[in-house]
Amino acid sequence: MKTRAVQIPSGVLSPRGEPLGRPLWLGALFVLGAALLLAATAAPSFGRESPTPQNPPGSMILDAKCVIGFDNIKPGAKGTLTSLPTGLEFTAGKKKADITTPSIQDIFTGRESRQDVGGVSGTLVETAIPYGGGRFFSLFSHKVDVLTVEYADSTGGFHGAIFVLSAGKAEALKNQLIAQGAKVSTHVNVPEPGEGKP
């Protein structure tokens, strides 16, 4: 059996004489594995949308996010938004905040897109993938509802609370609050960011 010697340029050899390609491949494999893991976790949420916006009175929305709006709750906290006969209640861990129906001045609903792979860890992995490959994951997003409630505190101070809910839940919640007697003005619908572009 004839064997042919392959000449490796000295530039790609380590001081021990081993090819340097292996650590690079290992690194690439690690990043690819991390990317696949992220894609697998994100996959079930692709195109997630509830077909019927129905919230029975007293219902709980478990995966709600309070973007901002309460003094005692950290902005961006995730928790449970409960529709009560007296108004809304948001619970994040042991902390609770509520908005009574008579204090509500206006309610707005909207729909936005959220990236499936996001947050600090997601962004780090995206940037770690070589040749800008991480941008691929930015293509996957899902729709969410945004519920904005304007209300006044006991001294008349104006407040606003923003909640992000899974798609199709905000409108039903708004209708419930209106049925309880919450004030709502007529609104001009602003197009969703990034939509309606040629």
Place this chain on the structure above:
Amino acid sequence: MKSLGRISIPAILSFALGGAALLMAQPARSGKPEPAPEQTQKLTASAIQLERIVPPADLLIPEDTRISVYENVILQLIKTKKFQHVYRSGDRTAADAPDLVILHLIPEAFKPGSQKEREVITIAGATSIKVKVQLTSREGKALLEKDVEGKVRFYGENLRATYDLAKKVAGVVNRSF
């Protein structure tokens, strides 16, 4: 060698003079008005009240953006620790505050942008919001006016532009008091 030195000295001098003349002429060529001189006298107040943000009729701003600006500015004003009280719009207890200043944020421009575009294309999809920051006395006398712009360029949700704006508004207030 001597002749070369004689030639090079006037050449270097003329080059330097030309450069200096160009630098001096630059502000006049750009045609932009010079920035207003920095406010030297600091304002004093023990309390501030943030008025509701009402965009002009011809400017469409999503309600969540408007509310997010308002709430973020309140949080950032508290963080400055320049005031004993930060009052919200409509707060009846603000009437008792002896030296109250009122902060108005008047939206001037809004570009919605897109998080997806930002993260895929990088150079596109920036969300930006520009407001006029106006500080007045209780009687309505203007104390300060400045334009501030909040942006989110690369990573982050669209509402992050409101956080950026709030930080800049608080920075303006911080420098003025």
